[in-house]
Amino acid sequence: MITNERQYRITSTQLEKLKTAIDTFDIKASTERTKSKILAKAEIEALRSEYENLSVQLHEYETLKSGSVEILKASNLEELPSILIRARIAKGLSQRQLADALGLKEQQIQRYEAEEYASANLRRLADVARSLGLNISEVAEFRPTSQEPLGGKNDNLAWDQFPVREMYRRNWFEGFSGSLDEAVANAEELVKEFVKGSLDKPVQAAARQRVRSGGSVNWSALLAWQCRVITLAKKEIMTNKYNQRTITDEWLTKLAHLSREENGPKMAIEHLRNSGIRVVVEFHLPNTYLDGAAFLLSDGSPVIGMTLRHDRLDNFWFVLFHELVHIIKHLHKGDIESIFDDLDAKADDIEQEADEQAGEILVSEDKWNTSLARFVRSEDSIRDFANELGIHPAIIAGKIRKEANNYIILKNMVGQGEVRKLFPGTNFS
Amino acid sequence: MNFDHRHYIPCLRWKQGEYQAVALLPDTIKCKFTPLIEVPELGYDFEERKEKKTIDEHLARFPKRVFDNWGDSPCFVDLNLIKHDKLLANGTHPVRFIFDKLQTMPCQAIPVTGLLRDMEYQKEIKAVSAKDGNGICLRITIEQAAKGTLKTQIDSLLSTLEITPGDSHFILDLGAPNFVPLDGFSMAIQQVVSKLPHLNDWQTFTVLGTSFPATMAGIKKGGEIVPRHEWQLYKMLVADLRKAKLRLPIFGDYAISPSQVLDMDPRLLKPNATIKFTIDDGWYIVKGNNVRDYGYEQFHGLSEHVLASRHYRDSTFSWGKEYIRKCANRSAKRGNLTKWVQVGTNHHIEKVTQDIASFYAS
Numbered sequence: 066m067i068t069n070e071r072q073y074r075i076t077s078t079q080l081e082k083l084k085t086a087i088d089t090f091d092i093k094a095s096t097e098r099t100k101s102k103i104l105a106k107a108e109i110e111a112l113r114s115e116y117e118n119l120s121v122q123l124h125e126y127e128t129l130k131s132g133s134v135e136i137l138k139a140s141n142l143e144e145l146p147s148i149l150i151r152a153r154i155a156k157g158l159s160q161r162q163l164a165d166a167l168g169l170k171e172q173q174i175q176r177y178e179a180e181e182y183a184s185a186n187l188r189r190l191a192d193v194a195r196s197l198g199l200n201i202s203e204v205a206e207f208r209p210t211s212q213e214p215l216g217g218k219n220d221n222l223a224w225d226q227f228p229v230r231e232m233y234r235r236n237w238f239e240g241f242s243g244s245l246d247e248a249v250a251n252a253e254e255l256v257k258e259f260v261k262g263s264l265d266k267p268v269q270a271a272a273r274q275r276v277r278s279g280g281s282v283n284w285s286a287l288l289a290w291q292c293r294v295i296t297l298a299k300k301e302i303m304t305n306k307y308n309q310r311t312i313t314d315e316w317l318t319k320l321a322h323l324s325r326e327e328n329g330p331k332m333a334i335e336h337l338r339n340s341g342i343r344v345v346v347e348f349h350l351p352n353t354y355l356d357g358a359a360f361l362l363s364d365g366s367p368v369i370g371m372t373l374r375h376d377r378l379d380n381f382w383f384v385l386f387h388e389l390v391h392i393i394k395h396l397h398k399g400d401i402e403s404i405f406d407d408l409d410a411k412a413d414d415i416e417q418e419a420d421e422q423a424g425e426i427l428v429s430e431d432k433w434n435t436s437l438a439r440f441v442r443s444e445d446s447i448r449d450f451a452n453e454l455g456i457h458p459a460i461i462a463g464k465i466r467k468e469a470n471n472y473i474i475l476k477n478m479v480g481q482g483e484v485r486k487l488f489p490g491t492n493f494s
Numbered sequence: 495m496n497f498d499h500r501h502y503i504p505c506l507r508w509k510q511g512e513y514q515a516v517a518l519l520p521d522t523i524k525c526k527f528t529p530l531i532e533v534p535e536l537g538y539d540f541e542e543r544k545e546k547k548t549i550d551e552h553l554a555r556f557p558k559r560v561f562d563n564w565g566d567s568p569c570f571v572d573l574n575l576i577k578h579d580k581l582l583a584n585g586t587h588p589v590r591f592i593f594d595k596l597q598t599m600p601c602q603a604i605p606v607t608g609l610l611r612d613m614e615y616q617k618e619i620k621a622v623s624a625k626d627g628n629g630i631c632l633r634i635t636i637e638q639a640a641k642g643t644l645k646t647q648i649d650s651l652l653s654t655l656e657i658t659p660g661d662s663h664f665i666l667d668l669g670a671p672n673f674v675p676l677d678g679f680s681m682a683i684q685q686v687v688s689k690l691p692h693l694n695d696w697q698t699f700t701v702l703g704t705s706f707p708a709t710m711a712g713i714k715k716g717g718e719i720v721p722r723h724e725w726q727l728y729k730m731l732v733a734d735l736r737k738a739k740l741r742l743p744i745f746g747d748y749a750i751s752p753s754q755v756l757d758m759d760p761r762l763l764k765p766n767a768t769i770k771f772t773i774d775d776g777w778y779i780v781k782g783n784n785v786r787d788y789g790y791e792q793f794h795g796l797s798e799h800v801l802a803s804r805h806y807r808d809s810t811f812s813w814g815k816e817y818i819r820k821c822a823n824r825s826a827k828r829g830n831l832t833k834w835v836q837v838g839t840n841h842h843i844e845k846v847t848q849d850i851a852s853f854y855a856s
Contacts, residue, residue, distance in 0.1 A: 086759065091543060098538045098545075099756075100577070108758065435681040437640050440671045446637050469672065 067126040068150055068178045069160055076119055083116045129154040145190065146182035152197045166196045224256040226285040228350050232259070235492060237293055256289075263292035263299070275395075275404045277416050283352035287405060290350050291358065294370040298343045298362065307341030307366050312393055316340070317426050320389075324382050324457035331487050333385060342392060343368045344385075348493045354410070357384040359391040360403035367392040373493065378480025379463025382456075384408060386423035394418065427460050439465065444478060459483075499732075500854045502527035502847050503665070503700045503746035507534050507575070507755070508559060511835025517563040518813045518840055526847040528568055530606070530631075530665070530702070530746065531560060533592065535575040540759040549580045553588055557595035560603065570631045570663070571596065572606035575755060578615055589618035597626055604663065606631040607655070609638050609647055620655045629697060630655060631663040636686060639666055645691040659692035665746065666690075668703030670753045673723035680730040684738060693741050701728065702746030704753050710768055710781060717799060719776045722747075725846070726775055729853060745850060750777065750838040765831060767792045769818065770838040771800050772845040778805040790828045797822035810848050814841030 067073050090112065095105035129151055153163050160178065161171040177185055177193075185193070232238065233248040238255050239262070241248065248255060276282065323332045334344040349355040349372035358370040369388040373381065384406070391404045395415045404415075412420050424430075433439060438450035442465055444458075451458035462478035485493050506512040508531045516529065533556055537546040546552075553576075560569065576588050589605065596603040607619045607630060623630050632651070638644060652659065666687070673679055683701070687693065705723035707713065713720070728745045735742055750770040764784035771778045780799045782792040800806055801822040806815070814837040820826030829837070 082761075086762070089543070094538075094543065097577070104756070112762075434675075434678040435685065437636065437682050437686070440673065440679045440682060441637055441669075442672055443637055446640070449637075449640065 066147070066150065067122050068154070069175070073123070073126055076123055080116065080119045080123060083112060083119065087112050087116060125151075126154065130157070146185075148199070149182060149190070149193050149197065150178050152199055156197060158197070163193070163196060167192055223285050224253045226283065227252065227256045227289050228283070228286050229256065231350055232256075232289060235293075237289070239296075260288065260292050263295040275401055275415065277405065277410050277412065278354055278407045282354060283350070286350040287353050287355065290347065290353055290355065290372075291360065291370070291403065291405075294345045294347050294358070294368065295360075295362065297345045297347065298368045298370075301338070301343050303338065303341055303343065303366070305339060305341045309393060311340050312389075317389075318455075321382075321386075321427055322455045324378070324460060325451075325455065328487065329457065330378075330381050330385075330484055333382075337369070337389075341366060342389075345370050346373060346488050346491050348372055348491060349374050354407040356380070356406050356408045357388045358403065358405045359388040359396060361396050361398060365398045367396060373485050373488070373491075376482055376485045376493070377463070378457055378459035378483050379466075380408075380479075381484045382427060382460050383423055383463065386426055387419045390419040390422045390426075391415070394422075424464070427456060428454060428464055433464070439468070442469075442474065444475075447475070447478060497528070497698065497744075499699075499742040499744050500850055501698075501744050502843075502850055503530050503570075503702065503744055504749045504843055504846070505530040505532060505702055505746060505753075506749060506839070507532045507751060508556065509534050509832075509835070511832040512749070512751075512839050513559055513563040515814070515836045515839035515843070518836075519843060523844055523847050524567065526850070527843060528570065529564065530570040530572060530633075531564075531603075532575055533571065533573045533588075535755050536577070536580070540761060548583065549576075549588060550582050553582070553591055557592060557599060557601070560596060561599035561601050564601070566599070566601055568602040568604060568628070570606050570665075571603040572631075572633065573615075574606070574608070574611075574633070578612045587614060587618045589615060589622065593618075593622040593626065602628055604628045604631050606633050606665075607651075608633045608635075609651065616651070616654055620657075623655060623657055623661075629661040629663065630657055631665060633665045633667050633702075636666060636668050636671070636683070639686050639690060644689075648691055659695035660697060662696055663698045663700070664690070664692075664696040665700045665702050666743070668701065668724070670704050670706075670708065670748075673703075673705055673727055676723065676727050676730055680727055680734050683727075683731055684734045684740070687735060687740055687743075688738065698744060699741055700744040700746045701731065702748075703727070704748035704751075706748060706750060706752050706777070708752045708754065708756065710766055710779070713768070713779050713781050715766075715781050715783070717778060717780045717803060719773070719778055721776045722772070725849065732853075745846070747846065749842045750835070767796060767831075767834075769793070769796050769800055769834060770842075771805060771815075771818070772838070772842040773805045773808065774849070778803065785831065790830055793828040793834065794821055794824060810841070810845045812841040812844035814838060814844070 067076055087109070090109050092105055092109060095108055096102050099105050099108070153160075158166075160174040164171045164174045167174075182190060182193075229249055229252040230245060233245050238248060238259060241255060243251070276287070320333055320336055323329045323336060326332055337344050343366070345368065347370060353372075354374075355372050356374055357372060360368055360370075362368060369385065369392065371381070371384055371388070387406065387408065388404075395401055395404065395418075401415075406416070408420075432450075432454065436450050438446040438461055447458050447461045447465070451461050454461075457480065458478055459480035462475040466472050466475055466479065485491070504527060506516070506529050516524075533553070536549060536552050538544075539546045560571070571592065573588055573592065581587060582591055593603060593605060603626075605619050605622045605626075605628075607616060611619075619630060632648070634644075634648075638647075641647075652662065666683075668683075671679070693699065703724045705721065707720060724747050725745070728743075732742055750772065764786050766784050767782040767788070767790065769780045771780070778800065780796045782788065782796050785792075797818045800818050806818070817826055817837045818841075821828065827833075
C-alpha cells in the first residue's frame with residue numbers, strides 16, 4: 066500500500082517503466098530466447114500482474130487523496146490498521162502532520178504504517194483514530210457476525226440476516242411475483258415460508274450438524290442455501306433407493322474413472338443418482354465459504370450439494386468424493402444429519418477422515434509415494450500417471466498443487482473453467 | 495576413460511566464474527571429476543531487443559576456454575542451450591565448429607546428445623564421434639527414461655549414430671525436481687533404473703540433478719541453509735540400488751547454479767550480493783543487499799559472516815574457502831558477482847569430491 070508522496074512518485078515511475086516493458090514485449094523473440102512458449106508467456110504475465118498490482122495501489126492512493134472518499138468501513142478488527150492509514154490519506158494529512166498531532170516523530174508513523182500498526186498498542190490505536198476524527202461508533206461495529214449454528218434458536222429465525230436480495234435475484238421465493246422492494250419489505254414472511262417449504266421440521270438441531278469453515282460464516286445464508294438444495298433435491302424422482310452395500314470398491318473405481326470423460330462430472334452425478342444419491346449443484350451464497358455439503362432428507366435418503374465455488378475439475382472430483390465419504394461413513398439418522406464443507410479450511414476428525422479417504426480412492430497412497438509425477442511435476446509425467454490410474458490428469462495436478470501449497474503452478478492442468486459450463490441451468494454469477 | 499561410480503560429474507555452464515573456478519583446482523581434485531560442460535546460451539540484449547552477439551562471435555572463444563582451463567582431460571560438452579537451427583555465417587553447424595576446434599587444441603571432448611535433438615544435430619554428433627573416437631554421451635531426462643518406449647528410442651538413436659552402448663555414456667537427468675520425500679523419490683528412480691536398457695553396458699552411468707534454488711528471491715537476508723537434496727537422495731539411492739543389485743550411478747549435480755537458464759530482462763532485476771558456501775548436505779547461503787544500490791563492499795561483511803559461522807570450520811580446504819577468509823580480513827578484494835561464482839563453484843567441487851570419497855570410504 067502506498068502511504069506517502071515519495072512512495073507514490075516511485076510507484077508512478079515504476080508503473081511507466083512496466084508499461085513500456087509490456088508495450089514493447091516481443092512474445093516471439095522471448096519464445097525464441099527462452100526456447101519455451103510457456104516461459105515467454107510467464108514473463109509477460111509476470112509483468113502484467115505486477116502492473117495491475119501497482120495500478121491498483123496507485124489508483125487507491127489517488128482516490129483517497131482526491132478527497133472523494135468520505136466513508137471507510139471495516140468489516141472486522143483486522144482491517145482497522147488499513148482504515149487508519151487510508152483515513153489519514155483521505156483527510157489530506159501527511160505522516161508528519163499526524164505525528165505532530167500525536168506528539169510523535171514522523172518516522173514513528175512511517176514505521177507504524179509500514180508494519181500496519183502491528184506493534185501499536187490499543188491506546189495508541191485509539192489515539193490515532195481520535196486524531197483522525199474516526200467515528201467511534203463505527204469502531205464499535207467491528208464485532209464479528211453471530212457464530213450461532215444453523216437454527217440454533219429453532220423457530221426464532223434471524224430472518225433479517227438472510228440474503229433476501231440475492232435470494233430474490235435467484236428466484237428462490239417460488240410463487241412470489243412482487244418487486245425487489247416488496248420482497249425486502251416482506252422479508253420475514255418470505256423467509257419463513259421459504260424455510261418451512263423445504264424443511265419438514267423448522268430447523269435441525271445444532272448437534273446434528275457439522276460445519277467446517279475457515280471464515281466468518283453467515284449462518285442464515287448457509288441455511289438458505291441448504292433449503293434451496295433440499296427443494297431442488299425433492300423435485301428429483303428417484304427410481305433406486307440408497308443402499309450402502311451397493312457402494313463397493315468397484316463402484317467407487319468406476320466413479321473415479323468417469324473423470325476421464327469429457328462430460329465426466331455429469332456422468333458421475335448420474336452414476337450416483339442410479340444408486341439413490343441425489344446431487345444438486347447450486348452456487349454458494351455470499352459469506353458461506355462453501356464447497357459442498359452432505360445431508361439426509363427426512364426420509365433418510367442422502368443428498369450431496371455442490372457449489373462449484375472453484376470452477377476446476379480437480380476441485381469438483383475431490384469435493385464429490387469427500388462428500389461421498391461423509392455419506393458412506395458419517396451421516397446417520399438421529400445422529401449427524403448435515404455436514405457443510407469449506408475444504409480450504411483446516412480439517413479435523415471426520416473431516417480429516419473424509420479428506421484422506423477421498424484422496425485414497427482417487428490416488429492410492431502406495432502409488433502416490435513413488436510416482437514420478439509427484440517429484441517431476443511436469444505435464445507429461447502427470448498425464449502418464451493419470452493414464453496409469455485411469456483418472457483425469459487434473460486430479461493429479463490438483464494433488465501436487467495442494468502438497469506443494471503452491472496454487473500458481475500447473476494452472477493449465479487443473480481443468481480451470483471446465484466444470485460450471487457443464488451446468489448451463491445453474492446461475493454462477 | 496577410466497573411472498567408476500566414485501567419480502563426480504558437475505554440470506557447469508562454462509562462463510567466466512565457472513571455468514576460472516575449475517582452473518584453480520589442484521590436479522589431485524581434477525582427476526576425481528569430469529565436467530559436463532554446457533556451452534552457454536546466446537544472451538539477449540533487452541535494450542536493443544536482439545541477441546547480444548552473432549553465433550560466430552559467441553562460439554569463437556569457447557574451445558580455447560575449455561582447453562585453457564581444463565586442458566586435455568576428458569570432458570562432456572553439450573550444446574543443449576544453443577538453438578538447433580542456428581548455423582554459423584559460413585553455414586557450419588555449431589556442433590561441428592566446436593568439436594573441430596576442440597580436437598585441434600587438443601581436448602578429449604565427448605559430444606552430448608539426447609532424444610529430442612533434431613536430425614541435423616544427430617548427424618553432426620555422428621560425424622564427430624566417427625572422427626574423434628571419444629564415444630558419445632546420452633543425456634536422457636527422467637521422464638523420457640520412464641516411458642515404455644525408451645528402449646526403442648535409444649536403440650534407434652544408437653543405430654543412427656552407429657555406436658554401441660559400450661562406447662556411450664549415459665546421464666539420467668532429473669533436472670530440478672521436487673525431491674521430498676526422498677525415500678519415495680529414491681524408490682521411483684530405482685524403478686526407472688531397473689528398466690533402463692543396456693544398464694550394465696554403458697561406459698559410465700550418472701544420475702544428475704539439483705535442488706539449488708531457481709532464484710535467490712526466496713532466501714532471507716543473513717545466513718540460511720538450503721538442503722542439497724540431490725546429495726541426500728544419491729546416498730539413499732545407492733543404498734536402494736545396492737539392495738536391488740543394480741548398477742551404482744556416478745553422482746552429478748549443477749554445482750551452485752539452477753539447472754534452468756531464466757533469461758530475464760536485467761533492467762528489471764536487482765541481484766543481491768550472496769555467498770553460496772557448500773557444506774555437508776547443504777549450501778550455507780549468506781545474502782546481503784542488492785548490489786546496484788548497495789555496491790560490492792558488502793562482500794567483506796558477508797565473508798566475515800561465513801568465516802564466523804560454524805560451517806566454515808569443516809575440514810575441506812579450497813581456494814574458494816581461503817578467498818572468503820582473505821576477503822573477510824580485507825586481504826582479498828571484494829570482487830564482483832562473477833568472482834563469487836568462481837569462489838562458490840571452486841569450493842563446491844572440492845567439497846563434493848571429498849563428500850564422495852568419505853561416503854564410499856565408510
